[in-house]
Amino acid sequence: MISWPDSPYRVGISGWRYPPWRKVYYPDGLPQRAELEYASNRLNSIELNGSFYALQRPTSYQRWYDETPDGFVFSMKGPRFITHMKRLADVEAPLANFFASGVLALGNKFGPVLWQLPPNFQYDADRCAAFFDQLPRTTAEAAEVAKAHDERMEGRALLECKVDLPIRYAIEVRHASFATKEFIALARAHEIAVVCADTAGKWPMFGDVTADFAYARLHGADELYVSGYDDKALARWARKIRAWKTDTYIYFDNDVKVHAPFNAESLAKRLGVTSAGAEA
Structure with a gap:
């Protein structure tokens, strides 16, 4: 297995388990269980999206850690229960459940946490600020938050971190009401990266750097989730x-x-x- 050197750029994919990728990206005959190892030897980061749909387990996070090279980093999507159902309010227990679910097993491969808001979520400064204030800023703080998990996590919680690292957060918004200087200032004040999302013109695109890092999600140049990026488009993104x-x-x-x-x-x-x- 290779080792990834430090780089200011983490370039990867959102998820890796896609049946249409087999025999096209993944070699014919590659077992499904080896797909993460294969992808992580070719790209230095992957965005975990299963964590958006359901709480994962510590054994899964530990396995993903073990299957990826040194120097590799995972980003992870925060649960849609928090963003879409609770809509960022009254989320003390859901946040504790998320941080207790096993994310701390990623150790030094723990990258940014992404919060993706639904398209019908309009900008609410007070709600956003209150949510940002609740977020633990280190993995040690996250372990403390995790201890407040509810009973559904009994017997499957991980409440210790391997290393104490800063936690970075990004937010992807999809409603035009967020396209204000006030929101950008709020995100900057809380050191939350506003995602630069290319959505084929469907939702707003932001280019402001609001934290000590930037976060981009490329959903398709012309058709959402479908179209690719040609050499000219990739050159523009690199610049x-x-x-x-x-x-x-x-x-x-x-x-x-x-x-x-x-x-x-x-x-x-x-x-x-x-x-x-x-x-190559």
């Missing part, structure tokens, strides 16, 4: 990312026609993200 002059996490989510992993590898090369032992 944009370099212009931010900060650590940047970039994930491709245009998975329907298997563009995502190939686009990610191409952009990584443009940004100089390489590792000895990675296949």
Whole structure:
């Protein structure tokens, strides 16, 4: 297994288990259980999206840690129960459950946590500020938060962190009401990265750097989740990312026609993200 060197750029994919990718991106005959190892030897980061749909288990996070190279980093999507159902309010127990679910097993591979808001969520400064204030800022603080989990986590909670690291947060918004200087100032005050999301024009795109890192999600150049990025488009994104002059996490989510992993590898090369032992 390779080892990824430090880089200001983390380029990857959102999730890795997609049946259409088999025999196209993943080699014919590669077992499903080996797909994460394969992808993580070609890309230096992956965004975990299963955590958005359901709380995972500590054994899963530990397995993902073990299957990926040194220097690799996971980002993870916060639960939609918090963003879509609770809509960021009254989330003390759900936050504790999330941090108790096993994320701390990622250790030094623990990257940013992404909060993706639904398209019908309008900007509410007080609600956003109150939510930002609740977020633990280190893995040690997260372990303390996790201790307040509810009874459904009994017997499946992980309440200790391997290493104490800062936790970074990003927020992806999809309602036009967020396109204000007030929201950008609020995110900057709380050091929350506002996601630069390419959604084929469906939702607002932000380019402001509001934290000590940037976060981009590329959902499709012309058709959401479907269309790919040609060389000219990837060159534009590489210039944009370099212009931010900060650590940047970039994930491709245009998975329907298997563009995502190939686009990610191409952009990584443009940004100089390489590792000895990675296949060309």
